[in-house]
Amino acid sequence: MAARSPLLTILIALLVALLVWLFVAAWPEWLTGAIGAKKLFVTTIFNGVTVAGLYFLVASGFTLVFGLMRNVNLAHGSLFLFGAYIGYSVATATGYWLIGVAAGFLAAGLVGILMQVLVFRRMEGDELRQTLVTIGISIVAADLMLAVWSGKTYQFATPDWLDGAVRTPFILAYRSNGAAVPMMYPWYRLVVLAAAIVIGVGLWLVLNRTRIGMMIRAGVDDRAMLSASGVNVHVVFAVVFGIGAGLAGFAGVVGGTALSIAPGEDVRYLLASLVVVIVGGMGSITGAAVGALLIGLAEQIGLAYFPTYGVVLTFVIMVAVLAFRPQGIMGRPA
Amino acid sequence: MSVMETTTGVSAEARSMAGSPLVWGVAALLLVYPLVATPFLTFQVGGYALILGTIALSLSFLAGYGGMVSLSQMSAAGLAGYVVAIFGFNSFGSGFGWPWWLVVPIAVLASTAFSVGVGLLAIRTEGIYTIMITLAIGVAFFLLAQQNYAIFNGHSGFAGIAPPVLFGLNWRDPLPFYYLALFVAAVFYLAVVYIARAPFGLALQAIRDNPRRMRALGYNVTAHRVAAWALAGIAAGFGGVLLVWFNGRISPGTIGVDRLIDILVIAIVGGTRRPAGAFLGAIFFVLLDTYAINVMGAERFNTLIGVLFLAIVLFSPDGLLGLWEKARRSFATRGSGV
Numbered sequence: 001m002a003a004r005s006p007l008l009t010i011l012i013a014l015l016v017a018l019l020v021w022l023f024v025a026a027w028p029e030w031l032t033g034a035i036g037a038k039k040l041f042v043t044t045i046f047n048g049v050t051v052a053g054l055y056f057l058v059a060s061g062f063t064l065v066f067g068l069m070r071n072v073n074l075a076h077g078s079l080f081l082f083g084a085y086i087g088y089s090v091a092t093a094t095g096y097w098l099i100g101v102a103a104g105f106l107a108a109g110l111v112g113i114l115m116q117v118l119v120f121r122r123m124e125g126d127e128l129r130q131t132l133v134t135i136g137i138s139i140v141a142a143d144l145m146l147a148v149w150s151g152k153t154y155q156f157a158t159p160d161w162l163d164g165a166v167r168t169p170f171i172l173a174y175r176s177n178g179a180a181v182p183m184m185y186p187w188y189r190l191v192v193l194a195a196a197i198v199i200g201v202g203l204w205l206v207l208n209r210t211r212i213g214m215m216i217r218a219g220v221d222d223r224a225m226l227s228a229s230g231v232n233v234h235v236v237f238a239v240v241f242g243i244g245a246g247l248a249g250f251a252g253v254v255g256g257t258a259l260s261i262a263p264g265e266d267v268r269y270l271l272a273s274l275v276v277v278i279v280g281g282m283g284s285i286t287g288a289a290v291g292a293l294l295i296g297l298a299e300q301i302g303l304a305y306f307p308t309y310g311v312v313l314t315f316v317i318m319v320a321v322l323a324f325r326p327q328g329i330m331g332r333p334a
Numbered sequence: 335m336s337v338m339e340t341t342t343g344v345s346a347e348a349r350s351m352a353g354s355p356l357v358w359g360v361a362a363l364l365l366v367y368p369l370v371a372t373p374f375l376t377f378q379v380g381g382y383a384l385i386l387g388t389i390a391l392s393l394s395f396l397a398g399y400g401g402m403v404s405l406s407q408m409s410a411a412g413l414a415g416y417v418v419a420i421f422g423f424n425s426f427g428s429g430f431g432w433p434w435w436l437v438v439p440i441a442v443l444a445s446t447a448f449s450v451g452v453g454l455l456a457i458r459t460e461g462i463y464t465i466m467i468t469l470a471i472g473v474a475f476f477l478l479a480q481q482n483y484a485i486f487n488g489h490s491g492f493a494g495i496a497p498p499v500l501f502g503l504n505w506r507d508p509l510p511f512y513y514l515a516l517f518v519a520a521v522f523y524l525a526v527v528y529i530a531r532a533p534f535g536l537a538l539q540a541i542r543d544n545p546r547r548m549r550a551l552g553y554n555v556t557a558h559r560v561a562a563w564a565l566a567g568i569a570a571g572f573g574g575v576l577l578v579w580f581n582g583r584i585s586p587g588t589i590g591v592d593r594l595i596d597i598l599v600i601a602i603v604g605g606t607r608r609p610a611g612a613f614l615g616a617i618f619f620v621l622l623d624t625y626a627i628n629v630m631g632a633e634r635f636n637t638l639i640g641v642l643f644l645a646i647v648l649f650s651p652d653g654l655l656g657l658w659e660k661a662r663r664s665f666a667t668r669g670s671g672v
Contacts, residue, residue: 072462074469127462128403132602132647135595139640147634267591271473274466308482315474319455322467326458 023170035305042170042183044304045297050189052296053196054258057251058269059276060203060288061244067220067283069237070127071120075134076248077270078141083108083249084256084265085149088156097159097257104253105246112245116238138266146263156257162188192254199247204285216240220283275314279321281331290329368512377508377580379620384515385580387616388522389573390600391609392449392566395526398606399535400562401461401542406452406468408597409475410445410567411574412589416479417441418578419492426492434498442571449567450560457559460545472594480586491585495578506579515576519613522569526609529565538562592636599643605653614654 023045027038035041062076073079083104091100115137123129165184174180207213215236218226227233251269252261272295280291298317302310321329368376393407421430422437432440452471456464479486497505497514505511529535538558541548549555578584587593596619604615619639626635650656 070462072466074465128465129647129651131462131465132598133644135598136640136644136647139595139599139643140637143634143636143640147637267473271470271477274470274473278463278466278470308484308488309478311474311477311481315471315478318467318470318474322455322458 026171026174039183040304043185044300046168046183046185046189048297048300049293050193050258050296051300052292052294053193054251054255055269055272055276055296056196056200056289056292057254058248059273059280059292060200060285061247062273063277063280063282063284063288064203064216064240065244066277069120069130069241071134072127072131073115073134073244074131074270075115075138075141076245076273077266077268078138078145079108079112079245079248080252080255080269081145081261081263081266082111082141082252083246084252084261085145085154086249087253088154088256088261091156091253097156097162100156101250101253105250108249108252109242109246112248113238113242115245116241120241121234121237138270142263142266151263153260153262154256155260156253158188158257162191166190186258189258192258195254200285200289207285212236212239275318277328278318279328281328284328284330287328287330364516368509373508376512379617379624381508381512381515381580383613383616383620384512384519385573385576386597386600386620387613388515388519388576389570390597390604390612390616391519391522391526392569392573393597394601394604394606394609394612395529395569396562396566397601398608398611399526399530399538399542400559402453402456402464402559402562403598404452404456404468404563404566405465405594405598406472406475407449407566407570408594409472409589410449410452410570411577412479412584412593413448413475414441414445414571414574415495415578415584415588416486416492417444418575419495419584420485422495424492424494426487426494428487428492434500438575441575442568445571445574446564446567449563449570453560453563453566456563457556469591469594472589473591476586476589476591476594479589486586489586491583491588493583495582495584497579506582511580515580518572518576522572523609523613525565525569530609534558534561596639599639603643603646603653605655607652608655611653611655618654 022038023042032038058076058080061079062073065071065073065076086107087100087104090103091097094100115134119133119137120130123133164187166187168183168185170183171180205213207216215226215231218229218231219233219236223233226236248269255269272292275295276288276291278291279294280287280289294317295314298313299310302313306313325331367380371380389407389411392410393404396407397403418437418441420428421432421440422434423431452468455471456467459467479491480489482488497511499505503510505514530539537548537553538561541553541555541558545555577588581588600615600619601612602615603618604613605611622639622642623635626638646653650660652659
């Protein structure tokens with residue numbers, strides 16, 4: 001889109017240049033006076049991008065399931081929380097964080113496959129009913145998880161090799177003796193961001209460059225035709241549902257380590273997934289990435305600069321997208 | 335949406351229902367109920383069920399006749415409640431102190447505007463998107479109310495909100511309050527029954543079944559849908575005003591995700607094909623809410639509600655009303671067979 005309009009290209013180039021300058025340059029007095037210290041700004045952007053990585057992990061599964069099966073899985077947040085709890089329990093029992101991550105992925109993925117096989121297969125094509133069922137499941141799941149893991153807040157122990165902060169190349173300020181103060185940032189959060197990018201690229205490659213990806217894309221466009229051309233649609237559906245749910249569980253463990261795990265988090269991540277998919281466009285991995293980035297940044301900028309109206313910013317983005325591009329930024333018109 | 339039933343059956347049935355002894359029986363029962371029930375049953379069960387029923391009615395009207403399942407009706411009601419608290423009196427002394435006859439219309443206007451706004455967004459997309467958008471808006475409003483202290487007083491919300499004392503009656507006493515709630519509920523129930531048979535309602539149902547054809551026939555699809563959202567907003571607004579008078583307080587908890595979903599559960603469990611479903615669902619819900627504690631303890635109430643909701647969605651998509659009709663029909667055929 002940008003390539004077609006030179007004006008827009010120039011505008012985007014200017015914005016990028018401005019952003020780079022904001023990161024690299026030492027801020028003049030008037031700028032600090034206007035929007036606060038450079039440290040706040042740079043940290044906020046970093047937080048926004050890393051939170052976006054987490055949102056992307058959760059929302060990519062949501063958008064895959066929605067795109068393929070037209071099933072708004074409102075139990076997606078529950079899968080996130082379930083994966084996180086299982087991951088926590090396994091990690092504490094075995095002492096290995098990575099086993100916890102794997103357990104979170106597998107447990108949520110398994111539940112996802114079970115949901116697909118036992119429930120959704122029985123009411124195919126009835127979108128509203130499927131969605132209502134996921135609401136019922138999320139009510140029961142939230143209550144049962146409360147029964148098992150209680151209302152406590154869990155905090156994973158970050159493994160040693162992921163702990164600590166790293167020095168980033170951005171200079172925040174200069175001390176009076178001329179020494180530069182670099183920005184320190186938690187190593188773990190950067191790893192989460194990297195993992196999200198790797199998984200995102202991997203998903204994109206699987207969807208666009210492999211045979212199963214071709215089947216999934218064909219299923220998004222026309223389920224009946226895919227089925228008629230000899231593909232076992234049920235298997236494709238189960239695999240996608242499993243991967244989507246597994247990603248939610250994976251994000252649960254990873255996100256629980258970066259932040260924390262408590263009842264109510266399911267709703268927060270469900271909201272994030274909803275908004276990311278509405279903004280990004282359904283069934284599109286690129287859309288989920290763009291949406292996650294927008295929402296993550298909006299949330300963190302809101303938290304930092306206008307705390308009590310932070311949600312409004314996220315909401316405004318959603319409204320603006322719906323008003324001008326109802327199918328989402330990357331979505332195709334129906 | 336294919337899920338919903340076709341138009342003609344409903345309105346014909348509604349017509350035949352109007353004169354049936356069952357309807358008059360239920361009406362008489364509702365009028366006499368507080369005279370035989372304890373004040374607790376009148377207020378906490380009867381009044382509460384009527385309020386929740388009115389709010390659920392706004393959802394089931396949109397879902398059943400418009401094919402648009404909105405999860406933000408409780409948010410609209412909550413907004414009306416907040417307006418009552420902010421413009422009227424509250425115990426923090428931060429209310430503007432305006433009289434009730436000014437505050438109530440403003441509250442209903444606010445919830446109607448909210449509902450129309452949500453509707454304008456939701457109808458830009460089709461079908462299942464509506465649930466996502468309305469849920470997102472509902473959650474966003476909840477988070478805003480929770481975080482914002484300047485307007486919504488954050489986590490604690492407002493307390494000390496009371497209905498006016500009028501005609502020498504304290505309208506928060508069980509008996510007057512019950513009849514007030516009953517009056518409001520009856521007005522909206524009859525309004526929905528009437529609209530379902532009026533040209534507007536018929537057009538709305540036709541749009542639900544096939545928007546493209548209605549557009550081709552020259553109907554303004556968008557205008558009909560927005561009007562439906564406005565009507566739903568009015569019902570939710572009155573429900574919200576009653577709810578805040580009933581509770582005497584409003585906080586983000588009133589418009590939390592659980593509450594939004596409660597309203598959906600009520601509408602679906604009761605059945606969205608008929609306006610009576612919302613009230614049936616509400617009575618069922620309030621009775622469970624009040625008495626399930628005695629049976630199984632307060633702990634796992636949500637599991638019970640969730641399982642019941644799942645059972646209804648899985649086995650009787652038309653809700654309790656659908657079950658009742660199925661039973662009646664099978665009884666009737668058996669009777670004629672003999």
